[in-house]
Amino acid sequence: MSEHKNILKKIRYVKSEYLDESLLKEYYEYIKNNGIEEVEDVSEADLIISFGGDGTTLVAAKEALKKNVPVMAVNMGSLGYLAEISPENLVEMLKRYQNGQYVVDERAFLEVKYNKKTYYALNELVLLKGGMMSHLIQVEVYENNTFVNEYRADGVIVATPTGSTAYSLSAGGSIVYPGLKAVTITPLSPQGLTARPIIIDGGNTLSFKVFSRDNDAHLNLDGSICIKVKQDDTINARLSNKKVKIIKSGKNDYYSILRQKLKWGDAIIK
Incomplete structure (x- = not known):
């Protein structure tokens, strides 16, 4: 208090x-x-x-x-x-x-670097296909340049602890305690049955390579910013040191x- x-x-x-x-x-x-x-x-x-x-x-x-x-x-x-x-x-x-x-409840933002621009999301970033008729997208995920997994799915959700009770939770992701420096990677309707959510160190940098057969993949941040993604775009994300103070x-x-x-x-x- x-x-x-x-x-x-x-x-x-x-x-x-x-x-x-x-x-x-x-x-x-x-x-x-x-x-x-x-x-x-x-x-x-x-x-x-x-x-x-x-x-x-x-x-x-x-x-x-x-x-x-x-x-x-x-x-x-x-x-x-x-x-x-x-x-x-x-x-x-x-x-x-x-x-x-x-009481002050501090919540960390996700810092997202798309090409040369920096964005902040409190809940999540989502890499997803453009619409119902679009083909599944292929997303390669790397942590500090180490290959993590390749997802063929409707999309991939990368959620902060705050966002773990939002879109990620509805897609089957884990609930993460807000004080942890962690992010959750949750595949969205993956083609393979073995694709499962994973929780990683939020201090590490995630990078993504996105492939779309019909050139219809998008980057969505907190449901408010939506950017059409091209195959050679650079997308990185990590948990930011910037936090919002919520009074409770x-x-x-x-x-x-x-x-x-x-x-x-x-x-x-x-």
Whole structure:
């Protein structure tokens, strides 16, 4: 639990387009009464607040890359692995943040170098075929220039520990504790039955060679950036030293969130 108190004067908002503003009436009254203002430029902000689900939190995390400012994620979506604060508890959480009664959950980005450009993904990069009618792609994976495997599949997911409970999990990947410096390689609908997910050291550099019979392969980052990939493109990835700081109450530990979201222990048939 942090003991660092924070002066809160300016907030940058990141909102879902489906946001129900009526749920935030108490919050808006609080910031108005306390002279806290909204800013558009994150460089001026003391805090970023995201209103939505985990997808909105991903957008807020990218904003935090521009300035080392923490993110408070309010769950107004469905799952909410990252966004744990409810709208009705937001005012209380703001007070706790100002008084230093909070926990900082640091999550590492995946640093992706595509040709000469660098991108950051909090969840995953996906190398995948272009569409339903496209042929399977062939992806060669190397770790520090050592050959790992060749996948003939719909695609390959490379997930951070944060992303291990997202797309990778739905494709059969393992859940990875957020504090581990590791990444998961998960094949997406592979042709061979022996292709299985593997967890590797996130400090090592992964590189990829992608082959597509119909020239229809793509690089997707967190579902928000999609780039058509050519056979001679250079693609590298490793876990970055850059992290986003997510403000949490500390009332729920990681495993309690998993039990709640994944319904661990619930009866299958009632």
